[in-house]
Amino acid sequence: MTVTLTINGQRRSLECEPFESLRTVLRRAGYHSVRYGSDTGETGAAAVLVDGLLISADVMLAVQADGHDIETIEGLSVPGRLHPIQQAFIETGAIQSGYSTPATILAAKALIARNPDPSEDEVRDALSGILDRETGYLRPVHAVLRAAAVMRGDDTDSIDIAYLDSLLDGEGTSADHDEPSEIAPRVVPSSDVPETRIVGKPETKVDALKLAKGNPAFTDDVDLSGTLIAKVLYSPHAHARIVSIDDSKARALAGVRAVLHHGNVPRVRYASGGQSYPNPLPYDQVSFDDKVRFVGDRVAAVAADTEEIALAAIDLIDVTYEVLPAVFDENEAILDGAPVIHDEPDMEGAHDASRNIVHHLKADTGDIEEGFAVADRVFEQTVRVHQVHATPIEPHIAISAWDSDERLVITSSTQVPFHVRRMIAPLLGLPVKQIRIIKPRIGGGFGVKQEMLVEDIVAHLTMATGKPVRLELTREEEFVSSRTRHPQTTTFKTGVDADGKLTAQEMRIVANTGPYGTHGLTVQMVTGLRGLSSYNAPLKRFDCRVAYTNIPVPGAYRGYGAPQALYALEVHMDDIAFALGMDPIEFRRLNWTGVGDPLDIAQQLGEGDQDADIMPLVTSCGLEEAVVQGQRAVDWSRRNDPAWKEPADRPNIRRGLGFAMMMHGTAIPGLDMGGASLKINDDGSFNLLVGATDLGTGSDTVLAQIAAEVVGVGTDDIIVYASDTDMTPFDTGAYASSTTYISGMATKRAAEQVREQIVARAAEMLEVGASSVDLYEGRAWVPDGRSVSLETIALSTLHQAGQHQIMATASYVSPESPPPYAAQFAEIEVDIETGQVTVNQLVMAVDCGVPINPITAAGQVEGGMVQALGYGHCEEMVYDEDGRMLNPSFGPYKIYRADEMPRLEAILVQTMEASGPFGAKAIAEIPKDGVAPAIRNAIADATGVRIANIPFTPERVWNALQQA
């Protein structure tokens, strides 16, 4: 059929099938800003304006739009100019990955056209159809309010940092200040932090322009002619042997170019987790196996000329299964007689595959029983955490093709391009040098893309067909076949003396790694590390069994074992305080770690190359300040106000406040490595090439700020390119809260070498000694006031005298992992008649060292808290008795949307961490750790009911209230 659409004012006639969505047809016509988030309209990534109304183009047929006016963000995007809404999104820090930013900006445009002066509630309603997994909505909402003000002609303030006084320094209190705007990043400065020009400032993101304009930037925006579409046949059974596969009918279908399965793909063992060489054991996967181990496991893959043909071919593959008994619970999986999930003879590296025990981890700092023996009281408590999904709005997607040198080029939305290149080579039988991995912008990752998940499928299909092949997971496939957070059962046992000091702390775990051990070892090492590092106890013991089961595969998800550990720990510590009749914060304060305290369990639970003789110590800690800042922001004194806790006008409501203390790590010491390369251009600008992978976090911007600070230019003079295995230095990738600290230090070192080269030439030109040259504002200065521009220096060194390229490459690996600390507070209310919990406010005060960019740091905290809120409150992967996921779509799998959010506040408490670049520690993951226990402890404060397990869905809370 032919439809005629007026798109951004231009009449266009487009060919389409009657079943094709408006999204499909617009993308095919080159409107790349209309993005895939799901097929059923619930993500809003594909929202466009139809006759001025915001409509999800997933669920509108192109033929329905025939004759109508369509507006996409391309219509707003004039080269060299920004629309006021785009400008506001950039200034406020509303853009993280930017994947759904075009749709959000269109929502704003439609709203402001209808209502030039919208209220915050009206803005939130206007954004209600665009799910955002990244920002927590705070900055997008304020971006819309700001844009509306600008478009009305109202004055707007610049987005400056709101500096808060320390509350520990006696006199200073912040109470007299005007409340800063909700999006002004709040920073409690530390006096030992040196002055900087670019670092520590709320610079706009270096990639904001392309994201605000919806320019082609993501994997799916790569258009290669003749690209085949891949589809995967997934197992309908939780555990089965493949008795036979008959692919003859599928191969016979016109337009089918390849059908791959265990019968025609070499059997090469691997572990899919994107980790350093050698990948941790076990090696329990192959590209296609003759056994399936969960509903969603790979059976076969097809490449065909169109998606419809590929789907039809999948339906034509006849598979005969011998269905086997399955086991889903980690505690049942390790019992005698449980089904054996890995019985194949060639699997490598499981502790005891015959009992489904992948790993049995043990660590201790001495004889724990001695610690319990001297305790006044011993407390023991077991909780179970469930399985959730990271749900980036951009699902996994990869495109592979042979280049003109017959090298295999894979463009992939991956956090770990260098690991993928190394790991995929043996699977394909190609040398590493014949493979190139390109990471464009990533539409959210959160750990789930720290995996070689789809790249081997497209690569095998390109090798089989000779053609480019694209595989994008559907939303349902993303839920069931990608990676998830590990469920686990955790028991804490803690001895406390008569003064409330810990004498011993033990952590016993049975963890569920699903059918494959990817990340199963290291997630649990982090669980032990985090669970047993937060508090000082003279004796500690860790015992963890990791079980195989038949659930969809757990892997890496932001937090990486810490949310599981800190939920159990902070519930346990709260309940001990309650049992002892102590204030929950005072009890913790007696025991929490601070500067100089040993991180003793880390010596046994580290992955990297560490010196066993050196005890890692806490080197910086802003926890005390964070706690009091958070207490003030959340008005902690309301815990003691009965009129607030039991409002007289709402007899069914109880209110409460809860607290959790968090401590995380900063990169994997002795293992995580980042590289950076910096070179000058003719005009005094620089190319910064990094292997690091910005998932939307703003890490490219942070690295640019670090380089800019050192070489004395503005951030806009640093052009960042990342990440491409042919072009950029190696980097382990974006995980383990490492990029700012590790890749940042690599960038700093490269920039320092470049600075030396610039200073040397400047000293020659100005006829002074090098030690008297300073670089700032794009010039080299000497004390008498003379200066020379970096452009002049660049032209001199490139063209005129002693010619050489001013450039340097450096890399960095850290011997230590300085912990960020944070205090999480939650305000909730409980309807005691129905069990419904409403979360009204989340406050997190965090010590991330020196935040290189306070706006992106605050955005990490806000968005991280909201993901953590989902973990504690409403998200869960649910299965039927055969292991089939019952809720693989948004809605049934509930993530928060813009019009139902609690108030969010992030407070950045500076400390000067000497080992980090300009004093920085990590911030990316710690926001995931404390919300669930803070909500749980708030429910206890409100109702007296101390619930064991998350999430706090109405029936769980109601049941607990009934039993109380």
Next chain:
Amino acid sequence: MITQYHRPLTLDEAIALTARPDVVIIAGGTSVNADPDRSPVTAVDLQALDLAGIDTDGESVRIGATTHLQDLVDSALVPAVLRDLARREAPNTIRNAATVGGTIGAVDSESELLAGLLAFGATVTLAHAGSTTEHALDEILDEPTLLNGGIMTSVSIPSNGLAAADRTGRTPMDRPIVMAVAHRDNAGAVRLAMTGIASRPMLVDPEQVASLNPPSDFRGSSDYRKSIAGVLAGRVLATVTGGGSA
């Protein structure tokens, strides 16, 4: 999967097309187009028929079948409780396309708006070849085949009375696990409708709430739903009989 598409220009043309066996009616299309079923169907798109609009004669409000849910949200003619239920039905990216008639035709098992329309005693007008019929919404939901061979043209509700709604969900804008909505007309007659207690939104006799036997799912067991159904029904009934409006 839609393999043929028609956009009739007149009601008669649309009615004639519905005689075909493989027809699906599209208003906004947000339900039909989200259906993963790949068997071929013929779509009849009502957008060119002039069926949208909201008007009142003082006694009742007539809502055209292809009126977008967003227009309900925005209309001062629609009672406040129903406007809020329309807002809760879907986020704005869907409300700008989805329609009142489509909501009735699709019968989402947990639709708060359908429950609201039931509580308000909505009547549905169907156009057939050469005739028009009116049915209580409850009758249509009981017997969806009544829609076959016709085109829904409008939905009417009384414009007077008191109404209240309440719900329990995982989050404030979640599809409720159980929801109750009550309406009391000026003569004092009270109608109660609920979601989450049966396979579709249902009218419930206020005296019989304790005898409900709701289906279970992962968000709420039968016993839990039954218990909070009593709580929520009690709250909304107290509001409409006590004189307040929620």
